Each structure stands twice: as structure tokens, then as C-alpha cells.
Amino acid sequence: MGWGLTDPPQEEDGLALQEEAVPACKIEVPERLSVSYEALVRTGLSDRCVSVPPREASDAEILLVHSEEYLEGVKKTPHMTLEDLKEFTLQYGDVYFHPNIYHCAKLAAGSALQLVDSVMTGKVRNGMALVRPPGHHSMRSAASGFCVFNNVAIAARYAKQKHGAERVLIVDWDIHHGQGVQYCFEDDPSVLYFSWHRYERQKFWPNLRESDYDSVGKGSGAGFNVNVPWNEVGMENSDYLSVFCHVLLPVAYEFCPDLVLVCAGFDSAIGDPEGEMCATPDIFAHLTHLLMNLAGGKLCAVLEGGYNLTSLAQSVCQTVQTLLGDPLPQLANLRSPCESALESLQCVRSVQRRYWSILKHAADSATTDVSNKRIKLAKAEEEKAETAEDERSQEEKVWPEPAERLRPPVCSASVLPDDAACPDGLKRLVSSKDLGPLLVSRIRNRSMEDAGDADGVATFSRLYTLIEKMRTNEIGNGVALVPDVAAAVECVVQDLGSDLVSRVLVVCVGKEELNYATADGKMLVVQISGEDKEEQKGKYYIPVCLKKGCGDTVGFIQAVFGLLLPLGYEYDPGLVLLVRMPGSGVGDCMWQQLIGLLKGFAKGHTLVLMQTNDGACMGPTASALLGHPAPPLQELLTPLPDDGGALERMRERLQADWKMLQTTVSSGN
Ligand SMILES: CC(O)(O)CCCCCNCCCN
Numbered sequence: 001m002g003w004g005l006t007d008p009p010q011e012e013d014g015l016a017l018q019e020e021a022v023p024a025c026k027i028e029v030p031e032r033l034s035v036s037y038e039a040l041v042r043t044g045l046s047d048r049c050v051s052v053p054p055r056e057a058s059d060a061e062i063l064l065v066h067s068e069e070y071l072e073g074v075k076k077t078p079h080m081t082l083e084d085l086k087e088f089t090l091q092y093g094d095v096y097f098h099p100n101i102y103h104c105a106k107l108a109a110g111s112a113l114q115l116v117d118s119v120m121t122g123k124v125r126n127g128m129a130l131v132r133p134p135g136h137h138s139m140r141s142a143a144s145g146f147c148v149f150n151n152v153a154i155a156a157r158y159a160k161q162k163h164g165a166e167r168v169l170i171v172d173w174d175i176h177h178g179q180g181v182q183y184c185f186e187d188d189p190s191v192l193y194f195s196w197h198r199y200e201r202q203k204f205w206p207n208l209r210e211s212d213y214d215s216v217g218k219g220s221g222a223g224f225n226v227n228v229p230w231n232e233v234g235m236e237n238s239d240y241l242s243v244f245c246h247v248l249l250p251v252a253y254e255f256c257p258d259l260v261l262v263c264a265g266f267d268s269a270i271g272d273p274e275g276e277m278c279a280t281p282d283i284f285a286h287l288t289h290l291l292m293n294l295a296g297g298k299l300c301a302v303l304e305g306g307y308n309l310t311s312l313a314q315s316v317c318q319t320v321q322t323l324l325g326d327p328l329p330q331l332a333n334l335r336s337p338c339e340s341a342l343e344s345l346q347c348v349r350s351v352q353r354r355y356w357s358i359l360k361h362a363a364d365s366a367t368t369d370v371s372n373k374r375i376k377l378a379k380a381e382e383e384k385a386e387t388a389e390d391e392r393s394q395e396e397k398v399w400p401e402p403a404e405r406l407r408p409p410v411c412s413a414s415v416l417p418d419d420a421a422c423p424d425g426l427k428r429l430v431s432s433k434d435l436g437p438l439l440v441s442r443i444r445n446r447s448m449e450d451a452g453d454a455d456g457v458a459t460f461s462r463l464y465t466l467i468e469k470m471r472t473n474e475i476g477n478g479v480a481l482v483p484d485v486a487a488a489v490e491c492v493v494q495d496l497g498s499d500l501v502s503r504v505l506v507v508c509v510g511k512e513e514l515n516y517a518t519a520d521g522k523m524l525v526v527q528i529s530g531e532d533k534e535e536q537k538g539k540y541y542i543p544v545c546l547k548k549g550c551g552d553t554v555g556f557i558q559a560v561f562g563l564l565l566p567l568g569y570e571y572d573p574g575l576v577l578l579v580r581m582p583g584s585g586v587g588d589c590m591w592q593q594l595i596g597l598l599k600g601f602a603k604g605h606t607l608v609l610m611q612t613n614d615g616a617c618m619g620p621t622a623s624a625l626l627g628h629p630a631p632p633l634q635e636l637l638t639p640l641p642d643d644g645g646a647l648e649r650m651r652e653r654l655q656a657d658w659k660m661l662q663t664t665v666s667s668g669n
């Protein structure tokens with residue numbers, strides 16, 4: 001984790017700054033870095049990081065993005081008189097030049113490059129650069145919005161030129177549109193730029209028409225620019241997660257980047273005076289996590305904005321803690337995405353679907369009358385908002401301190417037949433909690449023939465112990481090899497799981513009759529297989545059929561992001577049971593990606609059940625459970641048209657019950 005603390009201006013700089021002479025920025029202040037870094041120190045997170053030394057970017061590196069004349073101009077600022085400095089500053093928008101900012105801006109850009117070097121050479125897996133001034137607004141020949149050099153744009157070009165990265169994904173979760181990044185790569189198909197931003201139908205800074213969702217890139221870059229405008233303030237965790245699941249992640253997986261750069265601005269968090277959003281700091285734990293299985297885990301987060309010192313420090317800690325692999329916080333009571341977010345979601349998906357096969361079946365854009373009605377509504381809102389505005393600015397936002405995220409003493413455990421080898425890193429569970437006669441008799445009564453004998457019961461008692469130890473967070477996750485996986489599932493969810501956890505998310509890969517009642521909501525079963533199950537067994541049993549079978553990577557990814565993850569976030573389980581049916585046909589890479597992504601639920605408490613004769617994939621399973629990044633999926637092939645359509649139709653049918661599945665404005669209102 002690289003950080004470039006830049007010193008505040010001192011008297012001895014030879015230029016006593018009379019406050020009244022030079023306007024100073026009130027929100028982009030040095031304390032942003034010091035409170036963030038102090039929080040990392042206080043929480044012990046900085047000790048767990050490798051510290052990457054900052055450095056100044058060279059001229060050549062700055063010229064990867066900026067013009068000579070711009071760089072020459074900025075170079076002169078340290079020696080300018082106050083008058084010249086003011087004049088130089090006034091030619092740009094919302095930026096403050098200080099004699100020391102050229103030095104700071106070179107440190108910010110150079111630190112980002114140091115982080116890219118460390119990640120691309122494998123010295124570290126991922127990291128975060130705590131830098132200022134920020135970068136994503138600065139353009140080839142202009143400073144803008146507190147930004148002088150475009151740190152992340154330079155980092156992307158540098159990663160390609162020096163480290164041979166072919167495709168770079170830039171995710172900009174700052175609440176402002178990084179127009180500088182968009183302009184830099186809008187005709188470049190090797191850099192995919194995704195940005196959400198407060199827009200309010202162009203009423204919010206930088207008030208650009210090209211920040212809207214229909215700016216998709218130009219020429220060969222068409223489709224490689226994805227803008228998600230927020231037309232209202234107050235967006236929450238569910239709005240952010242919906243956009244990740246239904247827009248960014250499917251596209252990012254199809255793009256298959258070699259490196260992920262994050263314009264990590266935290267003014268999109270609650271409490272920020274610029275963003276005025278309501279997403280809580282722990283959302284960044286999940287946004288980071290959802291990106292960490294891309295590019296083999298190579299992720300560089302570079303600080304952009306974030307002006308509420310409390311939510312900034314908390315959000316930085318949430319991000320770094322996820323980069324370190326700690327369990328994720330449970331995101332409780334997610335609501336439905338709001339109407340405005342759904343309208344943006346629908347518009348983005350409808351323009352992007354012609355460029356991304358994974359979005360091919362996205363619904364059409366909001367029909368004109370719907371969007372016209374919404375604009376009328378928005379105008380009405382505006383009148384109301386004027387008054388609300390001053391009320392809102394008075395009310396101080398409050399939010400709970402993010403919950404502790406404790407790393408369990410044992411990361412991963414295994415329950416194996418005695419003759420099976422235990423993969424490195426996994427702790428074999430041998431001690432088995434005495435199940436007591438009642439449970440033993442219930443297990444013996446299972447339809448399974450071999451549960452009756454000793455080792456059948458022994459296996460289940462170890463399973464019980466494993467679930468118990470996950471519940472108490474002594475163990476993070478685990479894998480069990482059992483003789484009959486279908487019976488084991490039944491036993492776990494009926495006998496063992498039910499009294500240990502309140503809600504169990506059962507993810508079943510492969511065909512098998514899973515016949516148990518799921519009506520009461522204590523269990524949500526999502527089964528992904530090649531079997532076409534026409535009947536729908538109610539809200540809590542969701543069979544997803546992939547016509548080409550589970551080996552169809554695109555179909556599988558669509559099912560994971562379009563259905564499984566949104567459902568999982570809404571259901572908020574206490575335990576995830578991932579079942580690999582024999583002969584499922586799912587590929588090892590996809591399997592590892594699935595395990596990695598499912599860690600977002602239940603504080604990472606995932607129990608994998610596999611059939612003893614399926615032990616071949618024990619290696620990839622163990623690797624994913626231990627937190628090693630999943631290898632990138634091969635280039636995603638274009639899906640057979642019917643799969644996507646079927647999934648979209650299923651989503652539409654289910655969204656009445658499951659709000660997080662929505663991607664369109666409800667035509668009703
Ligand atoms: C890195 C960053 O995106 O957070 C910078 C935001 C700059 C905001 C400028 N506000 C201008 C208000 C004009 N009336």
C-alpha cells in the first residue's frame with residue numbers, strides 16, 4: 001500500500017500565503033491523508049501492508065497523458081509570483097495552484113506508478129495509493145476539479161507500456177465524473193472506463209452532456225466507456241450493488257482485464273458534502289471484493305475524492321481490509337434500488353447491450369413516455385428539492401461505525417474420508433462433536449444407506465462441528481467430501497444447519513433432485529444446471545437452466561451476476577452451502593470464481609460439499625477457499641441467444657419477489 005503524504009504549505013516556502021490573497025480549497029485538505037493513514041495505523045491495518053515508497057513521476061511518464069505545453073506551464077508554477085499563480089489558476093476550473101502543488105502532483109502520479117510496478121511484478125497482490133492531489137478530472141492540457149495530473153490515466157498507459165498489460169479496467173466509484181479519464185481513453189478499446197457519478201440531469205458539476213449514459217466511447221472505443229449517471233442524491237448500498245451486478249461486473253468479466261485500476265473516490269459515501277449520497281462505508285468492502293477476482297487479483301486502488309474525514313477514513317479502512325483478505329461485513333437490510341437508479345440502470349444497459357454480448361438480452365431503454373414522465377416528476381422533485389436542499393444541508397448525516405471484521409483463527413477446514421489427502425493449508429477436522437442420540441437417529445433414518453454405519457455418522461458429526469465452528473467464527477470456511485452429496489445436503493439443511501444458522505443459501509451446481517421444502521424461507525436454493533425445470537417451486541427454490549450446461553462460461557456468469565449475487569445480497573444468509581453435484585461440468589476456473597464471489601455473503605462462511613469421487617477439483621477448491629485469486633476466465637465466448645433470453649425472462653418473473661433483481665423502471669408508476 002503506497003502512500004505519498006504531501007506536506008502542507010509552510011512559511012519557509014519563501015512565500016507567505018496571505019489567506020485573503022489566494023483562495024484556498026476548503027475540502028481538498030491535507031487532513032484527508034493524515035486521518036486516513038492514522039486510521040490505518042490505529043486499526044493495525046498499515047502494519048499488515050507492505051509499504052511502497054512514493055516517488056515523483058518523470059516528465060516522460062506525465063507525457064503519457066498530458067501535453068508538453070501543459071507540463072511546461074505547470075513546471076513554472078513553483079517560481080511564479082502570486083499574481084502569475086492566480087492568473088495561471090484562473091484559466092482552469094475549480095483547481096487551486098500552490099507553489100508546492102507541482103511537487104505534490106508528481107508524487108501523486110509517481111506513487112500510483114510505484115503501486116502498479118509492485119502489483120504487475122507480483123511483489124504484492126494488490127494495494128492502495130493514498131495520494132493527493134487527485135487526478136481523474138485533469139485532461140491532456142488542462143487542470144480541473146482539484147486535479148493536476150491524471151494519476152490513474154497515467155497508471156493505465158504506464159501499465160500497458162512498461163508491463164505489457166493488454167486490457168486495463170478503470171472503475172471510478174468517486175461521486176464525480178472523471179471526464180479526464182473518459183477523454184483520454186474514449187477511442188481506446190484496450191482501456192474500459194466505468195464511472196458512476198452524481199449528475200442530476202447535468203445540473204451537477206462538471207455539468208457535462210458527455211457524462212450521461214449515452215457516451216459509450218468513440219470509433220474503435222465504442223462500448224469501452226460506461227457512464228452511470230445518478231439523477232438524484234441519496235443513493236444507497238442497494239443502488240450501488242445493483243449497478244455492479246447488472247452492469248459493471250458482467251461487462252468487466254467479458255472484457256477480461258489484465259489489471260484493475262480503481263479511481264477510489266470516497267465522496268460517494270454517506271456524509272460527504274459533495275456527494276450527498278447514503279451508501280455506508282462498508283459498501284466499499286464489497287465493491288472492492290467484487291473486483292478482486294478479475295485480472296488474477298491484480299488491483300490498484302488510487303485515492304481520488306472523499307471530503308468527510310470520518311466516512312473517508314472508515315471507507316479507506318474498509319477497502320484496505322478487503323484487499324488484505326479479511327472477511328466481509330454483512331450488509332444488512334438492503335432495500336430495493338430506487339426508481340431513479342432503476343431508470344439509469346435500464347438506460348445504461350440498453351445502450352451498452354449492443355457492445356457487450358453478456359448484456360445482449362437487456363430490456364430496451366425506458367420507453368420515452370416513461371422517461372418523459374420521470375423527467376416531469378424530476379422537475380416536480382426539483383421544486384420540492386429546492387426547499388429540501390437547505391433543510392438537508394443543515395441535517396448532519398449519521399451512520400453506524402462499520403462492524404468489526406474478525407479474521408477467524410482457522411481460515412479453511414476440511415472433512416474428508418480417512419484415506420483422502422488433505423490439501424495444503426486446510427485444517428483437517430477430525431474431532432467430531434458428539435451429536436447426541438436424537439440427531440444420530442435422525443441421520444440414521446436418512447434415506448442414505450451408508451449414513452447408518454459408523455463413518456457415515458462420523459462424517460456428519462464432523463460436518464456439524466464444522467458448521468458450529470463457522471458459526472462461532474473459529475473457522476472461516478470449509479470443504480467436505482462425502483459419499484452421497486445429495487443426502488448430505490438434505491442432512492445439513494434439515495438437521496444440522498437449521499438449528500445453527502437462521503438462513504442458509506444453498507447454491508447447487510449440477511443436476512440433482514433436491515427435494516425438500518423451502519417454503520419457510522429458512523433456506524434459499526439456487527440451482528444452476530443444464531436441466532430444464534419447467535416448474536417453479538416457489539420463491540425460495542430457483543432452478544436456473546443453462547441450455548449448454550454449466551460449462552457455458554457466459555451463461556454461468558450471467559446467472560451469477562444477474563441472479564445469484566443480487567439474490568444473495570437480498571437474502572443475506574448466515575451460511576452459504578455450495579454443492580457441486582457429480583458430473584456438473586462446471587470448469588475449474590469458473591468454480592474458483594464462484595467460491596471467491598460467494599465469500600461476499602455470511603462473512604465468508606461457505607461450506608463446500610463435494611462427492612468423494614469428485615476429489616479431482618479439491619485443489620482448485622482449496623485454493624479458492626484459502627483466498628487465492630481465481631485465474632481469469634478465458635475470453636468469454638458469445639452466448640447462445642436462447643440462454644440469455646431465458647435468464648432475462650426468469651429475472652423479470654422473479655423480480656416481483658426479489659427486488660435486487662430489478663433492472664428496469666416498473667412500468668406501473
Ligand atoms: C476528485 C474529485 O472528483 O472529488 C474532485 C471534485 C471536484 C469538485 C469541484 N466542485 C466544483 C463546484 C463548483 N461550483
Ligand SMILES: [Zn+2]
Nearest residue numbers: 174175176305
Ligand atoms: Zn469526487
